Amino acid sequence: MRIGVVGDPDVVVGFRLAGLTDVYEVKSSEQAAKAIEELDNNAEIGLIITTERIGEGIRETIANANKVIVEVPDKNGPIVREKDPVKILVRNAVGIEIK
Numbered sequence: 001m002r003i004g005v006v007g008d009p010d011v012v013v014g015f016r017l018a019g020l021t022d023v024y025e026v027k028s029s030e031q032a033a034k035a036i037e038e039l040d041n042n043a044e045i046g047l048i049i050t051t052e053r054i055g056e057g058i059r060e061t062i063a064n065a066n067k068v069i070v071e072v073p074d075k076n077g078p079i080v081r082e083k084d085p086v087k088i089l090v091r092n093a094v095g096i097e098i099k
Helices: 009-017 029-040 052-057 059-064 085-094
Strands: 002-007 022-025 045-051 068-072
Touching (some): 002 009, 002 029, 009 022, 022 029, 029 045, 029 052, 029 059, 045 052, 052 059
Parallel strands (some): 002 022, 002 045, 045 068
16 A cells, blocks of 8 residues: 655655655645546555645545545644534534534
8 A cells, every 4th residue: 555645845845755656746726636536546545645725625526535535734734623623523423413
């Protein structure tokens, strides 16, 4: 199993230095969506890493992917959300209604 990465120049440099080869440097949402689809269609890729900011721009592509996609913060830090997504998932799993 290999790991694919889709990110901005700062992110991909770090992953290339770590030895990953399936790394795509993107500058637009269109490029990111195309890279995610290409990695998703590669049978050797088991995990795709991208940044939260890129993920926000290609949410539908990520939702339709068959691989596990992990979104990590970029150099600007995490995206601040009004509700904690982990808390929402846990509450939904145990059947607590969120208001």
